[in-house]
Amino acid sequence: MNAKHHEQARTIVQAHTHLALNPGAVDRLERPDIYRRVANHSDDLETHIAPAEPTKHPSVYPAVWTACLALDFAPDDARCIAQAWQRQTERTGHFDPAAWPTEAQDFDLPPWPHPDAFAPCPLQLGLYAVAPNTAWVGRLARAGVPTVQLRFKSDDTDLIAQEVNAARAAVQNTSSRLFINDHWQAAIEANAYGVHLGQEDLATADLGALRAAGLRLGISSHGYAEMLRAAAQRPSYIAMGTVFATTLKRMATPPQGVARLTVYQRMLRHIPTVAIGGIDLARVNAVLASGVGSVAVVRALMGADDPEAAVRAFQSRWP
Numbered sequence: 001m002n003a004k005h006h007e008q009a010r011t012i013v014q015a016h017t018h019l020a021l022n023p024g025a026v027d028r029l030e031r032p033d034i035y036r037r038v039a040n041h042s043d044d045l046e047t048h049i050a051p052a053e054p055t056k057h058p059s060v061y062p063a064v065w066t067a068c069l070a071l072d073f074a075p076d077d078a079r080c081i082a083q084a085w086q087r088q089t090e091r092t093g094h095f096d097p098a099a100w101p102t103e104a105q106d107f108d109l110p111p112w113p114h115p116d117a118f119a120p121c122p123l124q125l126g127l128y129a130v131a132p133n134t135a136w137v138g139r140l141a142r143a144g145v146p147t148v149q150l151r152f153k154s155d156d157t158d159l160i161a162q163e164v165n166a167a168r169a170a171v172q173n174t175s176s177r178l179f180i181n182d183h184w185q186a187a188i189e190a191n192a193y194g195v196h197l198g199q200e201d202l203a204t205a206d207l208g209a210l211r212a213a214g215l216r217l218g219i220s221s222h223g224y225a226e227m228l229r230a231a232a233q234r235p236s237y238i239a240m241g242t243v244f245a246t247t248l249k250r251m252a253t254p255p256q257g258v259a260r261l262t263v264y265q266r267m268l269r270h271i272p273t274v275a276i277g278g279i280d281l282a283r284v285n286a287v288l289a290s291g292v293g294s295v296a297v298v299r300a301l302m303g304a305d306d307p308e309a310a311v312r313a314f315q316s317r318w319p
Contacts, residue, residue: 104267137171150167
């Protein structure tokens with residue numbers, strides 16, 4: 001990396017240290033391991049230093065890539081940010097290290113709404129409870145939770161079908177929307193409101209069948225690369241996490257924090273979004289301040305001494 005790119009990287013990191021997951025982001029720019037990581041992707045960087053297509057502005061890709069590594073972004077996410085920052089620089093005609101990219105067009109996001117999109121859901125899904133079984137689904141729906149997800153863990157197809165149908169019945173005569181985690185075939189048969197899938201499920205689920213059945217689709221994401229992969233499916237909503245540390249499941253990525261959630265939300269502001277991961281009553285105001293349309297809660301409701309009171313307390317935080 002030349003001196004100009006190094007200085008650009010430094011100005012980016014100085015302007016956005018709040019996005020780093022660990023302290024000392026500026027100092028990391030001087031550590032050899034950063035440049036070893038950059039060297040590991042030299043072919044990719046050379047492509048962007050001297051792009052095949054002529055550009056109006058010199059490439060800022062190497063500087064942004066290096067800055068993102070110093071800010072603790074995963075390599076795939078750093079690549080997405082660097083590409084978006086280059087597009088932003090071309091679009092605006094100048095490089096601004098303080099202007100973190102948040103425009104959908106700079107990330108090459110599909111237009112919203114899209115004619116081939118999944119069935120829409122409200123931009124504001126409100127409190128979103130994730131429940132392990134039908135008993136909890138019914139209890140939370142009757143307590144007034146507007147969006148409930150059944151996350152039922154089983155490999156028994158008959159038992160899954162029974163539980164999904166029971167959950168569908170449990171939300172009848174309530175105002176709750178029911179999403180089914182993973183079990184998309186049973187959700188279609190039960191005519192549930194929607195299905196929630198993880199990134200790993202996108203390759204195996206029949207998305208065409210889900211779309212044809214009119215079900216809504218929510219997709220999990222854990223950073224820019226996964227958000228863009230999810231958005232390419234034109235889902236009904238995108239879940240972003242994990243925001244805070246959680247003990248409910250082992251996560252492959254570290255907690256992202258509210259600062260990153262805020263820039264993610266700005267990019268996805270035209271798409272319904274759900275924040276998830278370690279969110280309790282003490283943290284929900286900060287999460288809602290990011291602009292997300294929904295907050296998913298698990299332990300803070302089902303681990304409460306009085307779940308119905310906990311629902312009311314959470315609901316009171318929405319404007």
